[in-house]
Amino acid sequence: MTETHSTGVRGDSGPEVARLVASRVLDVPDFPKPGVMFKDLMPLFADGDVFREVIDGIVGHHGRDSFDIVVGIEARGFVIAAAIAYATGVGVVPVRKAGKLPRAAYSASYALEYGEATLEVHQDAFTAGHRVLVVDDVLATGGTAEATLDLVERAGGTVAGFTVLMELGFLGGREKLAGRPVHALLTV
Numbered sequence: 659m660t661e662t663h664s665t666g667v668r669g670d671s672g673p674e675v676a677r678l679v680a681s682r683v684l685d686v687p688d689f690p691k692p693g694v695m696f697k698d699l700m701p702l703f704a705d706g707d708v709f710r711e712v713i714d715g716i717v718g719h720h721g722r723d724s725f726d727i728v729v730g731i732e733a734r735g736f737v738i739a740a741a742i743a744y745a746t747g748v749g750v751v752p753v754r755k756a757g758k759l760p761r762a763a764y765s766a767s768y769a770l771e772y773g774e775a776t777l778e779v780h781q782d783a784f785t786a787g788h789r790v791l792v793v794d795d796v797l798a799t800g801g802t803a804e805a806t807l808d809l810v811e812r813a814g815g816t817v818a819g820f821t822v823l824m825e826l827g828f829l830g831g832r833e834k835l836a837g838r839p840v841h842a843l844l845t846v
Contacts, residue, residue, distance in 0.1 A: 667680050667844070668844075668845050669842055669843045669844045669845055670719075670840075670841045670842050670843065670845075671715055671719055671841070671843055675711075675712070675715050675843050675844075676843060676844045676845070678708060678711060678712065679699075679702060679712065679823055679824060679843045679844040680844050680846075681708075682699070682701045682702035682705055682708055683697050683698065683699060683701070683702070683824065683844075684697075684698040684700075684701055685697065685698070686698050691772075697796065697824060697826070697846070699734065699795050699796070699823055699824065702823065703734075703737055709741070712823065712843065713738070713741045713742055713745055714745070715843065716738075716742060716793070716821050716841075716843070717742060717745055717746055719821070719841055720791055720818070720819050720821070720841075722746050724789065724791070724818055724819065725746075725748065725789045725790060725791035725818040725819065726748060726788045726789045726790070726818075727743075727748050727749045727750070727751055727784065727788050727789075727790055727791075727815070728742045728743045728746075728748060728749070728750050728751070728790070728791045728792075728793060729750075729751045729752075729753055729779075729790055729791070729792045729793070729806065729810060729815075730750060730751075730752055730753070730793055730794070731753045731777070731792070731793070731794040731802060731803075731806050732752065732753060732754050732755050732758075732777070734794070734795035734796075735753075735793050735794035735795060736750075736752055738793045738794070738795065738823070739751075739752075739793050742791065742793060751779065751780075751783045751784070751790075752779075753777050753778070753779050753792075753806050753809060753810075754777065754778055754779075755775070755776070755777065755778070756775075756776035756777070756778055757778075758778070759778050759779070759780055761780050761781070761782070762780070762781045762782075763778040763779060763780050763781060764778065764779055764781055764809050764812045764813055765777065765778045765809075766778075766805035766806075766808055766809050766812075767805070768801035768802065768804065768805040769801055770801065775801075775802070777802065777805050777806060777809060778809070779806075779809045779810070779813050780813070781813060782813075783813050783815070784810070784813050784814045784815035785814065786814045787814070787815075787816055788814065788815045788816065789815075789816050789818040790810050790815040790816060790817055790818055791818050791819045791820075791821070792806055792807060792810060792817060792819070792820045792821075793820075793821050793822070794806075794821075794822050794823075795822065795823050795824065796822055796823065796824050796825070796826060797822040797824070797825040797826065797831040797832065797835075797840070797842060798826045798829045798831055799829045799830065799831050799834065800829075800830065800831030800832070800833070800834030800835050801831075801834070803820060803822075803831060803834075803835055803838075804834055804835060807820060807835070807838060817838065817839070818839075819839045819841060820835070820838060820839055820840050820841065821841040821842070821843070822840075822841075822842050822843070823842075823843050823844065824842065824843065824844045824845070824846065825840075825842035825844070825845040825846070826846060827845045827846065828846075
């Protein structure tokens with residue numbers, strides 16, 4: 659359940675964390691195409707104190723012992739996953755765009771607003787029953803997240819959680835993931 663504060667800033671970890679994330683988001687109009695307001699999280703990554711607080715908040719939400727490995731979704735999810743893996747002493751697995759992995763991989767295609775995309779994970783990425791925390795920067799329509807969670811399960815992992823720094827609630831991605839654990843630090 660997402661908490662709301664009187665300022666309208668809300669997120670699954672409460673208004674303080676949501677405000678922290680919101681304070682480091684820059685709106686970039688007309689990117690990647692006219693009419694789109696891009697939410698740039700790079701200022702959050704560049705602020706060491708804020709980034710540490712966000713990573714600690716994610717680890718605190720899930721618990722250090724609730725997952726065995728972290729999956730990061732290309733590309734900004736890699737940054738988040740690596741930090742969580744380091745903080746908890748577990749490994750990290752990338753979910754990549756098609757054609758980027760050198761060994762046998764499972765793939766999943768999904769619809770985008772402007773076409774189709776494909777993600778891949780190595781077939782041997784997980785030991786059967788590995789508890790996997792999946793992380794990314796933004797949850798939008800849910801296609802990328804749904805494809806990734808399915809890939810984790812096809813490769814033998816068990817989804818222990820799914821966290822994003824920001825959810826674009828008006829795009830309905832959470833609904834597409836109904837029945838899946840979704841944790842968003844900030845929902846706009």
